[in-house]
Amino acid sequence: MTERSLPRAIRQAMPVAREVAVEVAKQYGVCIRPIPLRRLDVHTGRWEIVDVPCGATLDAKCPSCAKRNRQLRMAQCREGWHLDQEPAITPDEPNEEQRWLVEFRADLQARRDQADALGEGTTDWDAAIEGVDAEINQAGMRGGVLGRTVPKRTRSTRRRQDAPNLPKHRMTATTLGRTFESSDGKAYRPSLFVTLTLPSYGKVRDGVPLDHETYDYARAARDALHFSKLVDRFVQNLRRVAGYDVQYFATVESQKRLAPHLHMAIRGTLPRAEVKQIAAATYHQVWWPPADTVVFEGSHLPVWEDGTGYLDPATGEVLPTWDEALDQLDTDENATPLHVIRFGDQIDVKGVLAGTPDADQCIRYLSKYLTKSLGDSLDTDNPAQRQHAARMVEALRFEPCSPACPNWLRYGIQPKHAKPGMAPGRCRSKAHKPDHLGYAGRRVLVSRKWSNKTLAEHKQDRRTWVLEALGQPDEAPDPHRYIWKPVPAGDANVPPLAIRLLRSVAERQRWRTHMAQLQAQADGQDLSATDLGRAA
Numbered sequence: 001m002t003e004r005s006l007p008r009a010i011r012q013a014m015p016v017a018r019e020v021a022v023e024v025a026k027q028y029g030v031c032i033r034p035i036p037l038r039r040l041d042v043h044t045g046r047w048e049i050v051d052v053p054c055g056a057t058l059d060a061k062c063p064s065c066a067k068r069n070r071q072l073r074m075a076q077c078r079e080g081w082h083l084d085q086e087p088a089i090t091p092d093e094p095n096e097e098q099r100w101l102v103e104f105r106a107d108l109q110a111r112r113d114q115a116d117a118l119g120e121g122t123t124d125w126d127a128a129i130e131g132v133d134a135e136i137n138q139a140g141m142r143g144g145v146l147g148r149t150v151p152k153r154t155r156s157t158r159r160r161q162d163a164p165n166l167p168k169h170r171m172t173a174t175t176l177g178r179t180f181e182s183s184d185g186k187a188y189r190p191s192l193f194v195t196l197t198l199p200s201y202g203k204v205r206d207g208v209p210l211d212h213e214t215y216d217y218a219r220a221a222r223d224a225l226h227f228s229k230l231v232d233r234f235v236q237n238l239r240r241v242a243g244y245d246v247q248y249f250a251t252v253e254s255q256k257r258l259a260p261h262l263h264m265a266i267r268g269t270l271p272r273a274e275v276k277q278i279a280a281a282t283y284h285q286v287w288w289p290p291a292d293t294v295v296f297e298g299s300h301l302p303v304w305e306d307g308t309g310y311l312d313p314a315t316g317e318v319l320p321t322w323d324e325a326l327d328q329l330d331t332d333e334n335a336t337p338l339h340v341i342r343f344g345d346q347i348d349v350k351g352v353l354a355g356t357p358d359a360d361q362c363i364r365y366l367s368k369y370l371t372k373s374l375g376d377s378l379d380t381d382n383p384a385q386r387q388h389a390a391r392m393v394e395a396l397r398f399e400p401c402s403p404a405c406p407n408w409l410r411y412g413i414q415p416k417h418a419k420p421g422m423a424p425g426r427c428r429s430k431a432h433k434p435d436h437l438g439y440a441g442r443r444v445l446v447s448r449k450w451s452n453k454t455l456a457e458h459k460q461d462r463r464t465w466v467l468e469a470l471g472q473p474d475e476a477p478d479p480h481r482y483i484w485k486p487v488p489a490g491d492a493n494v495p496p497l498a499i500r501l502l503r504s505v506a507e508r509q510r511w512r513t514h515m516a517q518l519q520a521q522a523d524g525q526d527l528s529a530t531d532l533g534r535a536a
């Protein structure tokens, strides 16, 4: 690094400069963890280093990106809720940028795995991968990169989820809800705002159990782990009863008692009583092997043998693999699901009309906590709440979070894709972490036909609007102009972070000045101050 040649006094002052630059960057809404990338401009034949935003979705990581992401989500929610025409959904071919991101993601994964194999920390790699995943989603691809790599296991019919007893309507091929006409001929487009919570695990006051001895932490932990499956079931049942292809925009948040709950904007309407009936009838059975009897713990743990797998340390017997354990479950006539999850009776269903202040308020409410992690609802000044959270994390510690969770060893089963070095209580999945409290799924759930646009397209809308306001043509960038490459760690061509942040701030400042001038011109014209504020 060039910094080596600087006098010691200046070198020592650098970290302070960096902190100051980060604070200034935050004030200006500039990404504080930019990812440097090398790009070749094929028009000029020049390589340059460019910062791309980290794309963090959580405030704690990069408030600037988190805030921008929240605004995009609000725009997405608003645009889809009361659509009056069917959205046209045609998945696009992956473009250059998307393909590049996926390749880059593969490189990062390889380096992360290498670091892991060498016993080095992987925190930075994990953070980088998370950032790239967010970029990939924002680049318009749906879902994760890995997707489904193995064919889904077919279950015996007996193990199928029983269909709850609910009224059924003939399906019509529409995603739009009904409209109603008032006597003066005006059309109303009513929709729903639904809040679903989990059942009680014991009495609580201010988010803290009155008696932690009797509070059902084990159940709370399993419910949180499988919450997203229950939400899927609810949507399936909702569509079956509603008789049309119901679309939704939902967010998962934490209640004060640290259980996940769901807010859902639904396009179209059903009678409130029917929605409550659907929620009450919805459940999900977790057909996993039993995990209630501890087989191995402490220093009595399964041992790995190359080419064989995990063995019983005392007898040398090979433990059943994940697939064998599932087969065993299938043939056992008396088997019961490991867990059955249902909603609690605190279900809130509210009718909302398109374009009313009420609808706006719901959208703000839906996105209110999007920039916080689930664990952030914790009141850290309150020792009782801290203890409650610690007990929840403890309950999650040995609970299997997925078929690949090392915790299966505790119950005498080899986890799926077993490999050496696994130990119960040391699963690194998000679900076990205090930030997630069991729920490691997506925070925003948007059905495929919610709006006509991907998040990337909503981003483009914003850009178009700003360029129009600035009186500049919005030319589609030439997708073949740049070739992108990752920057190796420690590349001396990357300037110190403080300098990169301050450069971005200066750019933002120029832009804001320009917007302020426009605003002055706009006084008395069509452009309102709030319109301009929205762009900033």
Ligand SMILES: [Zn+2]
Residues within 6 Å of the ligand: 030, 031, 032, 033, 034, 053, 054, 055, 056, 062, 064, 065, 066
């Ligand atoms: Zn950022």
Ligand SMILES: [Zn+2]
Residues within 6 Å of the ligand: 399, 400, 401, 402, 405, 406, 407, 427, 428, 429, 431, 432
């Ligand atoms: Zn796990």
